[in-house]
Amino acid sequence: MVRRLGAAYDWFDERTAIRSLLRKGLYEAVPVRGAWFYTLGSATLVLILLQLITGIFLTLLYVPSVTEAWASLNYLKEHDAFGSIVRGIHLWSAYILLFVIGLHMIRTFFSGSYKRPRELNWVTGVGLFILVLVMAITGAFLPWDQAAYWTAVVVTNVPAYTPFIGSFIRALWRGADTVGPITLSRSFGIHVWLIPAILFPLIGAHLALLRKHGEFGSYVNYRGAYRSREGVDVPPAPAQRPIEPPYPAAPSDEQWAAPLQTEDFYPHQTFKDGIVSAALVVVVFILAVAIGAPLEAIADPATTSYTPVPEWFFLPLDELLVLVPQQLIPLVLVLPTGGVLLLLALPFIDRDPERNPFERPAVMVPGAFAVLFVVILTLLGSGRLFNL
């Protein structure tokens, strides 16, 4: 029996080269220390795949029309316990995905992993972050309950403050002057087709670049970490010791070209990746069953009693909307746009090879303040809305 299976595997390998593909995929060298920090990327990927799977199932029953959208989800809520859990998983894995992708970005920022030759890893990552945000925004419109409708009204109104072409952009997104049937069709198309069609190839590029340059890790894995310490033997330069691919054997910057110690991706890193991803999936399942995805009353554009409360990931933007005075409203566009442009430009502005976060205060301090600014806006927003 075992021999039969072996023969079948050989047959398959002769035709697909599956053996060398697996070997290449699993036995890649990764830096040894700090490996729990490197699980955030794979956790992001697992949560995105969970989004894809539950999202496909939701399209099997959701109807993207203003008369049927809410009704189709209300049917789930009233009559389909399993479907409700699927929708709960879709919502909660989206929430946790946004959180984990933020941590992944912060980790990459503070470890200086975006530096040469990994600039495009960072740029594709920022692109993925933006696309996931667009998914979250358009997804929030789809239930067409009160929360969804008023989120759509406020969010599509923000670009209206763009100079000159503001109302054009708003009308383009809404499909009319006001939020209505075309807004829903358009957001549905963007959510299930347009963005995924860009998102998944970009994930492929992000992973291909990761494999090309290898995991960077953090400064503690590198010869550069030993430069300024007294009484510590500086490890030999990469040129004097064997380097495992994918790290370059002939480095351009020997302090940071290759980690001092590596281990195989499998089973060491895959084990840690698996633990973190599995734990997150379990948390998502628990939240999906225990809390589920809420569905408020159907959208009522004529309401005079409903108080719109934004999704938690809109809180920083919503607090900006409160704080920015009437003369400066375009700031609510300028600040996020400027932030994204700065993120994209980061690896081309900060080109110093130094990776130790304690030795590059010119980047760390503004970065920490930016993170703090977003956190404070979120806290202010939640305090205002929930009277904390």
Added chain:
Amino acid sequence: MVKSGGNTRIFSNVCTHMQCPVRWDGALHQFLCPCHGGLYDINGTNVGGPPPKPLPQYVHRIDGTTLFVQNRFTEEI
């Protein structure tokens, strides 16, 4: 709808800031927007918070005891 003296005004309840649904707050004696705390006085003038403009008014006509409201604002918004 606000009536002061012989003057009647029909306001849209769409906030001029982010288009949230504005409502009359009896305690404040002002129109309040629940989203970002915009305030308008009884004449629809923006008096607090982020709204950049007064509440828009609908074109209307009173014929005897019947009020006609047209789906059109007195000024471009």
